[in-house]
Amino acid sequence: MPMAAGLALALLLLPVGGALAEPKPTVAQAKKKLDKLNEQADKVVEKYNQAGEKLKKARKKYETLNTDLTRQNAKVAGLRQELVTMAVSSYQLAGVTGWQGLMSQPDPGLLLGGLARAEQMSAARARSLEAFDEANKALRDNRDKAKVALGEADATRDELAAEKAKVEKMVRAQTKLLRELGTFKTGNPNSTGIQYKGPASGNARAALDFAFAQIGKPYQYGGTGPGGWDCSGLVQASWRSGGVSLPRTTWEQWSWGASRKVSLSELQAGDLIFSEGLGHVSIYAGNGRIVHAPQTGDVVKVVPLSAYGRRLVGAVRP
Known part of the structure; x- marks a missing residue:
């Protein structure tokens, strides 16, 4: 009897739907x-x-x-x-x-x-x-x-x-x-970014000057500026400022650069870095850093290449 009473009490304490609530996932x-x-x-x-x-x-x-x-x-x-x-x-x-x-x-x-x-x-x-x-x-x-x-x-x-x-x-x-x-970032579509002070010169310098001027603007899928960018849209517009006409998508940019590929161990400022699967592209800024438009809920920013968070497939020098 005590066991039956305990079981009945447990059933009464169950949520109305009859199932226990899903535990909230940990931060990790x-x-x-x-x-x-x-x-x-x-x-x-x-x-x-x-x-x-x-x-x-x-x-x-x-x-x-x-x-x-x-x-x-x-x-x-x-x-x-x-x-x-x-x-x-x-x-x-x-x-x-x-x-x-x-x-x-x-x-x-x-x-x-x-x-x-x-x-x-x-x-x-x-x-x-x-x-x-x-x-x-x-x-x-x-x-x-x-x-x-x-x-x-x-x-x-x-x-x-x-x-x-x-x-x-x-x-x-x-x-x-x-x-x-608690990490969603709206960004500022009118951000004026920061000044590029890296080692790039010539066309690559112009491309990085443009990319750094976009820092703080929101990531926007399909974004080609001026108020928001996705990764390939930012790369295309940046290198357009450097006098080089790139295709729109990461796949096309990778294909365009078939004869311009460089080793990841020999990167120079301005080189394009592609992730495995060609879903993402960034611009190497020199000194171990990249500038890119990461993903939804983030902004155009500079991060260490080591903190890129994506497996790399290769690089292209426009």
């Missing part, structure tokens, strides 16, 4: 989970960026083809009018100087002139008909290509929306954990 567990989320988010954000670049290219392709289509339409309309004019002229010539009229012409000079005009009209009409036929074929081809390009743009827009949904789900999870840990 939360940080470990956050590290894993950050690594996953790096790749998801870059997939989102890649989809965005594909959409831009698809739209540009469609716009170019559509412009060509409009031009071709105008050309076909002009050739059609030329044929109509020629047909009218031919009819008028036949009405005034038909073949019977030409053959009964007493003046040999007028006869030859009439024959020459008729022959020229015929040859010109043949050329115009051929040009009209070719222009119509080109118009149909351009219309088909534009239709395909528009389909590609629509499909890519759907892909972008799907990737955006994944990113936003990841961002919500990161933000929740960071707020629980």
